[in-house]
């Protein structure tokens with residue numbers, strides 16, 4: 001089964017509120033986006049957004065240039081339906097972040113919760129970093145959350161990489177200035193605790 005089939009099958013067989021990564025509100029992400037200090041016109045992409053409700057809260061707050069990218073058309077269909085009349089205000093992009101060709105210097109904020117950690121092949125991680133460097137404007141912000149070193153070893157049946165903040169930052173390199181990091185204990189819908197690390201960086205002006 002390829003990656004897309006895997007994720008479509010997950011989203012076709014489980015309610016969005018039942019997946020282990022479900023959050024009623026993506027509070028850490030929202031706060032880190034606010035902390036960038038950018039206004040409501042900031043171009044934001046939620047990479048591997050799936051059925052996350054982050055975009056609902058951003059729309060409600062008046063952010064006007066939002067994109068959600070995911071490999072799974074099933075996930076995007078669920079998110080679009082949930083957003084109803086607001087769905088048209090968002091750019092929905094179906095594709096694999098390691099392969100898709102996105103416009104250069106298009107975004108001010110790159111957000112990824114629980115996607116980068118699925119890239120267990122070095123070539124995929126390299127392609128991901130190249131993508132960030134190309135599509136985030138110089139001076140732009142990058143927020144990435146992965147399972148922490150004491151987080152789960154698998155998610156949705158797939159193996160993941162687990163990172164301490166320094167190791168995650170090292171994957172990205174010196175052009176990414178690490179501004180800070182935070183740890184979140186995420187409570188899954190079944191009541192399990194999962195440790196996440198959030199790293200926030202700024203891309204140096206090139």
Ligand SMILES: C[S@@+](CC[C@H](N)C(=O)[O-])C[C@H]1O[C@@H](n2cnc3c(N)ncnc32)[C@H](O)[C@@H]1O
Pocket residue numbers: 003007021022023047048049050051052053069070071072075095096097098112113114115118155
């Ligand atoms: C664990 S879920 C997290 C979803 C969302 N970020 C959240 O926090 O609710 C991982 C998401 O990444 C997507 N995904 C996995 N690999 C991907 C890839 N290579 N390119 C784009 N999306 C991917 C999956 O379809 C899924 O929606």
